[in-house]
Amino acid sequence: MDEKRYKLKIIIIGDYAVGKTSLLSGYIDKQFTSDYKPTLGCNILKKEFQGEKISVGMNFWDLAGQELFRTLQSAYFEGANGVMIVYDVTRPETYENLSVWYSDYLDKGTNKDAPGIIIGNKIDLERKVSEEQGKEFADKINYYFIETSALENRNVTEAFQYLIEKIIPKS
Template structure:
């Protein structure tokens, strides 16, 4: 394959609507936070250059719509992910309960070559809310779940207070890089590529 070093890491951020996926990403990439809730439509990424050990890599962070009705084109972008971040809101039980579904769904749709060891990271966000008085999912419970799913690293974060966000994404980058498998080496069947061209459809000329 080419001598070009592969330095692009694809990270998918999943979780229920309103848990703070976009906020976490914005805090990490742009160092910005807004209290305003804006739904995400479809999937979109931001990139961030990050130093992992002594390598400089580009992280492509895919933010996704938590609301199903804003995910009309499906999840083709899961493919080729190097790490999947599962986010829940420590103040809302349901968002934690749904982590299972998000994880399953990801493994089915992304179909990584080694699902057992595919790197996930779990983030329990919004630990700042009401000074932690309104939290309903304990750290212990979340850690137990993460451990039971193949020792997934777990972080408690606050996008609002910028608490633990960098630390979490550092691990995300590190684990994504570890996952870097040999890219499928493509060898063309024949040297003469033009001879292999399939018939083009008879569409319009645009």
């Protein structure tokens, strides 16, 4: 039987300093970097998975959260197979901006039916946004919801695994 091959494009969006790059580093490299360096434009990280009858090439597009880079988004959103929208549970304004990020994706993305996930990050710190608030927003837009700690590598793999499994058809 022939091997099934998939090439995925997953975009990761949200305000600056919510931990998008740290989540990716935790998933791909299994490490956390506390040294914050803002993403400029877009950073693309790759991960390969080779199974018995499946090969998956994943390209993760880590988009800058600063307003300055918003005009470039439509090019980055094009052809995404999945979307991760991240907020920081310690900064309520990042939660409030989820609807802006979601609307931007709907307005500029070419695959509006792509599965999505809302991620509340930094649960290792004192929260100002409740888990219920995150779930409520995710339910409203029909996205999956999970809370993570990039620092403690808590639920990081699970978040990525969930989305990847939603994208790749079961066979």
